[in-house]
Amino acid sequence: MKPAPFEYHAPDSIEQAVELYSQYNDEAKILAGGQSLVPAMNFRVVQPSVLVDLNRVSELSYIREDGDVLRIGSMARERHLEFDSLIPKWAPLLAEAVHFIAHPQIRNRGTIGGSIVNADPAAELPVLMVALNARLKAKNKSGERWISAPDFFVGMFTTALEPDEILVEIELPVSFPRTGWSFVEVAPRAGDYAMMGVAALVTVDEAGKCGNAKLVYLNAGEGPVEAKEAEQLLEGEALNDELMESVAVKASQEEINPFGNIHASPEFQRHLANVLTKKALKQALQRAGETS
């Protein structure tokens, strides 16, 4: 229950961090908030020989508006997302969901970038990044590149980052006219990993017909699972109980692939997905009307 020995570096600029990280390549791990990495190190499931700690890189901790996007530094704490006034204003889905991430004691340390790069299929932030169509900026010694969230999550605890790349910024589009949102999940206890959860975004026109829709599930497969066929059922249609049922059935029975765990069988997870889909759609529809 104690970490194996490692070499420690705490750079205070992005340039230094990138330089150090590239020197060690596969041997090094980035230490962000440490709320998933340190437990794994305590169990010795993970034994990096070098840690590059980003906690002193203050230039990576920010939330700011920039035209029609919101820019969030990868070291912004989850607690920062919870209390910054820009988040409810521009990313209400994120504002709603952030309260479901573990406990305040964890959110005080945990960072947006850390959770995204950890790519835990049961975590909230990866799902939110896909639902919000975020772009993620990766940096290494030779430069920077943008990766779209759906391309970023390539498998369980696996991302599209190269071994020498560091996630430095999250860019969220903020312009969603006539769009309602909802995030719902079910966990055994408040703050636990959820057995199932869904992030929903639905655009509704003046005639009450759905346009773009997003339904992205957590703990439903190897990464964030977007139910694309269920989303398409909504497009151009007015949302009524019958349609909601078909969408929920399509997503929960055909598109997600939950593995089950000690708290929930895959069948129960599918049942939860069905119920949560309808709950989220109802709430998103109502909010779309209010925000028009």
Next chain:
Amino acid sequence: MTQSIPITVTVNEKDYRREVEPRMLLSDFLRHELGLTGTHVGCEHGVCGACTILFDGESARSCLMFAVQADGHNITTVEGLAKDKDNLHPLQQSFWEAHGLQCGYCTPGILMSMIPFLKQHPDPTEEEIRHALSGNLCRCTGYQHIVDAVKLAAEKMK
């Protein structure tokens, strides 16, 4: 190769200088290097909350941080709450009066979680209290008397 890194940490308003190996957890640093054994170690993977401290005024799991990360930072442990045993912090006094503990193992972590909570919620509802306690496990009390103690503390601290 074993690195030894000099750090200066302020704990309960006192400065400490030590040399630490990078892998030393902050919880072990407080207990073994500084002798502040009020911070308890339960699960060592961030679930039980027994090791909760204030890191720059905000609650955090000390088992999920390395001591070396605390260099230049300000920490409060349960030992920092009361001047001496006859002058308990109102939160501690409330736990005593409302029987908010049995074995006491989880208590320091709960106290350190409730200090910032009560600052942010000076007049909390029972639901808010229960939600705020969800990150701390107690295996004795069934939580009812802990909830009562936090309610009493909110009254005392008004």
